[in-house]
Amino acid sequence: MKWGFGREPDLNHYTCIVDLLGRSGKLKDALAIILKLVPNPDGRIWGALFAACRVHGDQKLGEYSAKRLLDLEPNNAGYHTLLSNFQAVDERWNEVEEVRRCMKDNDLMKKPGWSCVEAKGSxxxxxxGDRSHPQMGEIYETVDVLSRKIQEVGCTLE
Incomplete structure (x- = not known):
């Protein structure tokens, strides 16, 4: 970029590279980018590495990147939740409990996930977990029908 286009890479560029390397399983190369080239890594770049560690099952590097995330944003409940889920995969229940206890002690609550759909202009x-939509019954019936159809063709929902 610098020599070919005269543009200095910024944190967004490095985050993309770390994400690409991580997705392809080159976790150590991704870490090297962060440690050698990025002067002030932020939560996004550590989050990209942590996500890749989860996918590829690298517990040691996953713990390290999670620690960096929590050092940067100690009050981010989402990062705490991701870490406890990461530990639960290995059935490290004492550590899961410790993270959850820390969340409770610090009044950290993860915001619930949400989605939106546009239908007929609305x-x-x-x-x-919210069941207050006025058309909830119809919505869940439609989801059930779609789920059955997907299973009939051999796909799974995750």
């Missing part, structure tokens, strides 16, 4: 928002 936007409908849905929060995870």
């Amino acid at each position: 936007i409908h928002g849905f929060i995870s």
